[in-house]
Amino acid sequence: MKLSLGEKLVTYLVLVIFAAFALVPLLGVVITAVSPSSSTSGFRMPESIELGNFVEAWDRGHFAQYIMSSVIVTITVIVVTTVLSVMAGFAFARLKFFGSNIVFFVLLAGLLLPAEAFIIPLYFNLRSAHVTDSYWALILPQIAQSLAFGIFWMRNQFMSFPGEVIEAARLDGATDLRTLWQIIVPPSIPSIMTMCLLVAMWTWNEFLIPLVMVTQDNLRTAPLGLAFFQGQHATDYSLLAAAGIIIAAPIVVLYFFLQKRFISGMLDGISSR
Amino acid sequence: MTVTTRLRSGETRTTGAAPSRTRRRRIASLKAFLYVAPALAFSLIFLIVPTLQTAWYSLYDWNGLSVATWAGVQNYIDIVQDEQLRDSFLHVGVLVVFYSFLPIAIALLLTMVISRAHALRGMSFFRTVLFLPQVIASVVIATTWLSIYSPNGLLNTLLRAIGLDSLTHVWLGDFNTALVSVGFVGTWLNVGLCLVLFLSGVGNVQPELFEAARLDGASGLQEFFGITLPALRGQITVALTLTVVSSLKTFDLVYITTRGGPGNSTSVPAFEAYNRAFNSGQVGSAASVAVVLTIGILLITALIGRLQPKDTE
Numbered sequence: 001m002k003l004s005l006g007e008k009l010v011t012y013l014v015l016v017i018f019a020a021f022a023l024v025p026l027l028g029v030v031i032t033a034v035s036p037s038s039s040t041s042g043f044r045m046p047e048s049i050e051l052g053n054f055v056e057a058w059d060r061g062h063f064a065q066y067i068m069s070s071v072i073v074t075i076t077v078i079v080v081t082t083v084l085s086v087m088a089g090f091a092f093a094r095l096k097f098f099g100s101n102i103v104f105f106v107l108l109a110g111l112l113l114p115a116e117a118f119i120i121p122l123y124f125n126l127r128s129a130h131v132t133d134s135y136w137a138l139i140l141p142q143i144a145q146s147l148a149f150g151i152f153w154m155r156n157q158f159m160s161f162p163g164e165v166i167e168a169a170r171l172d173g174a175t176d177l178r179t180l181w182q183i184i185v186p187p188s189i190p191s192i193m194t195m196c197l198l199v200a201m202w203t204w205n206e207f208l209i210p211l212v213m214v215t216q217d218n219l220r221t222a223p224l225g226l227a228f229f230q231g232q233h234a235t236d237y238s239l240l241a242a243a244g245i246i247i248a249a250p251i252v253v254l255y256f257f258l259q260k261r262f263i264s265g266m267l268d269g270i271s272s273r
Numbered sequence: 274m275t276v277t278t279r280l281r282s283g284e285t286r287t288t289g290a291a292p293s294r295t296r297r298r299r300i301a302s303l304k305a306f307l308y309v310a311p312a313l314a315f316s317l318i319f320l321i322v323p324t325l326q327t328a329w330y331s332l333y334d335w336n337g338l339s340v341a342t343w344a345g346v347q348n349y350i351d352i353v354q355d356e357q358l359r360d361s362f363l364h365v366g367v368l369v370v371f372y373s374f375l376p377i378a379i380a381l382l383l384t385m386v387i388s389r390a391h392a393l394r395g396m397s398f399f400r401t402v403l404f405l406p407q408v409i410a411s412v413v414i415a416t417t418w419l420s421i422y423s424p425n426g427l428l429n430t431l432l433r434a435i436g437l438d439s440l441t442h443v444w445l446g447d448f449n450t451a452l453v454s455v456g457f458v459g460t461w462l463n464v465g466l467c468l469v470l471f472l473s474g475v476g477n478v479q480p481e482l483f484e485a486a487r488l489d490g491a492s493g494l495q496e497f498f499g500i501t502l503p504a505l506r507g508q509i510t511v512a513l514t515l516t517v518v519s520s521l522k523t524f525d526l527v528y529i530t531t532r533g534g535p536g537n538s539t540s541v542p543a544f545e546a547y548n549r550a551f552n553s554g555q556v557g558s559a560a561s562v563a564v565v566l567t568i569g570i571l572l573i574t575a576l577i578g579r580l581q582p583k584d585t586e
Contacts, residue, residue: 011387012395018383019402022465026405028427029417084312091308098302103309110320112574114522116543117567120550120560121326122319124337144319147312176304205410207525212551223412227529230416237420244413255408259401262408267470267511 033241053242057229061243065218066225073138073221074203078196080139081146085195088147089154090180094166110148115208123212137213138221142206146199157191158184194265197258201251222247324567330560337556348561358562361533361540364452365521368541371456372463372520377512379460380467384505385497388475388483400472403465415529418458419445422530445531451539458526459519467512474508475501510581514574521570542566 034049057063091097092104122141126132131140161184169179185192210224220228226243233239255262331348335341352358406414421427422444429441444454478500486496524543527533533540533548542562550559 008393011393014383014387015396015399018464018468019399021461022403022406025417025421025427025461026409028421032420084315088309088312091305095305095308096302097305097309099306100309103306103313106313106321107309107316109324110316112571113320113324114518114543114567114570116522116524116546116563117327118320118323120546120556120563121323121330123551124556125323125326140315141319144315147315148320151312201408205412207410207412207528208547211528212547223410226410226412226416230419230529235423237423237426240416241420244416248409248413251408251410252405255405256401259397259404263400263404263469266407267473 029241029244032237033245035238053238054246057239057243057246060233060239061225061229062217063222063225063243063246066220066222067246069135069138069219070204070222072135073142074200076135076139077142077146077203078199080143081150081199082192082196084143084147085150085154086180086185086192088151089158090176090184092151092155093158093161095176107148107151110144111152115145119208119212126213133214133216133219135219138210138219141209141213142203146202150195150199153191153195154188157188161188194261197254197261198265200254201262204251327560327563327567330557331564333557335556336554337550338554341557344557348558349565351558352561352565357537357540358542358545358558360537361542361545361562362565364539364541365523367452368456368459368520368523369517371453372459372523373513373516375460376463376467376516377509379464380471380512381502381505381509383468384471384475384501385493387472388497388501396472400469404469405465406462407466411525412529414458414462415526418454418526419530422454445539446535448535448538451531451535455523455526455530455539458530459516459523463516463519466515470508470512471505474505478504507581510577513580514577517573517577518570521566521573 033053034051035053036050088107092100123132126137131137165183166179169183174183204221205223206221207223207227210219210221211227214220214224217228226240226247229243230240332344332346333341334344334347352362423429424441424443428444432438432440442450444450482500483496486500491499522543523541524547527539527541527544528547531539533544543566546559546562546566548559549555549562
């Protein structure tokens with residue numbers, strides 16, 4: 001159906017206004033980050049572009065250390081979540097077992113519970129087990145939260161996998177485990193990738209779990225590091241903006257390259273719950 | 274067909290095979306259970322058991338170190354009687370308007386104007402930009418807005434530039450504007466999300482429907498209420514669930530920008546739960562806030578889920 005010229009113009013105008021609404025604060029950050037560092041002058045367009053803030057934020061904020069922590073936590077969470085989600089998603093989609101409904105319900109609860117529901121006792125439990133102030137305290141709860149989503153995602157994916165192919169593999173004498181990894185997983189890689197991206201984003205951006213679980217500076221993840229950096233340099237907005245860009249950059253770059261996966265993953269993942 | 278009937282009749286005749294078949298099924302069932310066991314263990318240890326413990330904690334007075342004393346439902350009574358706690362729940366009501374109702378209303382209005390935008394060239398660019406705030410770490414978003422709202426920040430600079438000096442504020446430091454300023458960040462975050470969601474929903478409507486409506490001489494408004502709005506019911510429920518739950522869970526933004534201040538004008542339940550448990554040694558009270566918040570979130574999710582049209586499931 002053809003749109004009239006007038007309709008097109010109005011549509012573009014609305015889209016441009018709201019794209020600008022979304023972008024202006026973010027462009028403001030970029031402009032602040034390349035402005036000379038100062039705490040008093042306030043926002044204005046810079047006369048020259050200054051990249052020194054990034055270097056200074058990186059050095060003074062220990063961001064090399066924080067990013068390292070974030071990378072360690074994120075990669076571990078992705079690997080464990082993927083393996084366990086694929087296994088459990090397969091079982092729920094394709095195998096029959098006693099109590100599957102109850103188990104599924106328990107995992108569903110994990111998807112709906114907000115972090116506030118469990119974080120307080122979880123902290124005290126992990127403290128008595130001497131696990132707080134370690135990467136494990138960041139990784140294990142994050143896996144538990146990510147699994148809730150991952151299992152639903154993989155189950156939906158595997159339920160739509162053609163049953164005849166699986167039957168054929170079984171008739172050829174393949175075990176369930178072999179059928180899963182050699183027959184079902186390879187064609188499902190795109191949807192597994194989408195899950196990995198979303199888990200990476202949620203883990204990288206997570207704030208509450210690191211805030212509660214670690215006190216040592218060298219264990220802080222990037223967002224937690226930024227929060228502490230903000231506490232120390234409360235009004236040095238140029239440095240803060242530079243630090244913010246450093247932290248947001250990895251996920252934003254991934255997003256620009258794979259935006260369709262991010263958007264469809266987030267919207268489908270949520271609406272299919 | 275003949276093969277299956279023959280097999281079935283064979284089964285009924287050889288009754289001796291039945292026990293081994295149940296045993297085989299039991300082994301298969303056990304094997305299948307092993308696939309979900311690790312995930313179940315994670316969920317029980319890190320989510321489910323601690324959640325039940327939260328309910329248990331909420332019945333005690335405990336500072337996190339010494340021996341806890343039984344408090345019964347006193348912590349829950351305090352939520353109603355303690356002004357600070359009561360206010361934190363009332364503030365959520367304001368945030369819901371900014372996080373959920375406003376973005377959905379704005380996005381619906383826009384969808385009405387640009388209902389066929391999904392077919393336009395460049396739509397994928399606009400979708401990417403509109404959705405961008407969703408993928409940025411909330412801590413980064415919070416420091417960004419902290420800078421925008423600062424006395425010499427972007428917002429006050431813009432107001433001065435257009436001659437509205439009288440409207441400039443210390444936005445996050447003023448009792449009158451702090452909560453609204455926090456809420457507006459939610460509006461900024463969620464408008465794009467809702468718009469992308471609704472436009473994709475309209476994209477699923479068959480174009481012939483719109484053409485038929487036009488041929489029948491339907492006005493834009495009739496088109497919207499007759500075709501677009503009904504088609505978007507599923508997306509509206511999703512948007513409601515997402516945005517309402519995100520407003521109830523607001524924590525990162527408040528922690529970074531205001532820590533509940535000035536006074537307790539921007540305190541929210543998630544912040545109170547954190548602050549009481551880990552800073553002021555009121556673990557029991559924190560747990561009771563967490564329980565009420567959790568029940569609220571589960572109830573609202575269930576209620577909104579009921580609005581979901583059955584045919585889209």
